[in-house]
Amino acid sequence: MRNPAPRSAPAAEAAVATRLSGLDRLLPLWIGLTMAIGLGLGRLFPDLNDALDSVKVGTVSLPIAIGLFVMMYPVLAKVDYSRIGAVTRDRRLIVTSLVLNWIVGPLVMFTLAWLLLPDLPEYRTGIIIVGLARCIAMVLIWNDLALGNREAAAVLVALNAVFQVVFYSVLGYFYLRVLPGWLGLDTSTFETSLGEIARIVLVFLGIPLVAGYLTRRIGEKTRGRAWYEAVFVPRVAPAAMIGLLFTVAVLFALQGEKITSQPLDVARIALPLLAYFLVMWAAGFATGLRLGLPYDRNATLAFTAASNDFELAIAVAIGVFGITSGEALAGVVGPLVEVPVLVGLVYLSLWARHRFYPSSESIVVTKE
Secondary structure, eight states, X not given: OBOOOOOOHHHHHHHHHHHSOHHHHTHHHHHHHHHHHHHHHHHHOTTHHHHHTTSEETTEEHHHXXXXXXXXXXXXXXXXXXXXXXXXXXXXXXXXXHHIIIIIHHHHHHXXXXXXXXXXXXXXXXXXXXXXXXXXXXXXXXXXHTTOOHHHHHHHHHHHHHHHHHHHHHHHHIIIIIHHHHTTOOOTTOOOXXXXXXXXXXXXXXXXXXXXXXXXXXXXXXXXXXXXXXXXHHHHHHHHHHHHHHHHXXXXXXXXXXXXXXXXXXXXXXXXXXXXXXXXXXXXXXXXXXXXXXXXXXXXXXXXXXXXXHHHHHHHHHHHHOTTSHHHHHHHHHHHHHHHXXXXXXXXXXXXXXXXXXXGGGSOOBOO
């Protein structure tokens, strides 16, 4: 299958804003407005926490559990799991991406969290949780905008979705309990067991993952791939935004007093996140250059390394620590920072294409 010839760098850069949907382009604004609405709701309904806790799914209130599922399911229904079989086509890309995502990324976030938030253990833990949640569907947007390799991105997204079910709880326990203990750091603020993290991941990632996989299999079998991609996915995609904004509104309604009394905490949470996205993208792109990857695959490598599954991070933080926890607040700050930073990195990637891959602007790229 042939893709159209890549645009010139200036044309591609000019097209970024128009190719990003209004909903996605203004995500930081929607989150900001939802935060304000949440703070207002918290003032109007001081007993909201008791009302939400009246019915629970495990340790999570039923309305929040529904919101988390609505947030996760469209993302996982969008993933094309059939492309995992293409993993052997470019072992350099796949192996390098897995190393960056599952070894380098969590270690970088762990380091930044301890360096920049040594006196804020709840936020520090929340930041580490974000670092462990590797990219899923949102990265496909950044990859397309940066003219990355769509098939390679789909394979990496599918692999990361499966890896998270298997390894997230193990890595969470390692980085929150084992590694700090080895380094002589404080672990007294983390009392959750490995089994508790695994249970939350299975509920809030495993169930939506199975539902998304079955939806795609059944949808493609009964209506065809073209219908599924062109009709079904666009119809359910906005639900993820609704689930995210609902969760943000409730979280800020319940945390209003803490947030208004300590507004600089949000800025401090944002700082390690900002550093993380920049470091991981640069590490990914530089590694791809050294390996001699073509631009489209290098862009895919860089963006899958820099992106995170903030939906899962929020779900785990709420499920393990509660909706009113500092860990949950840190998870919500994730997309507030990630969206504008990754848009900026799209422009940087297109500039790097012009700088390091000048020949790619005048050839037709053939996808495998």
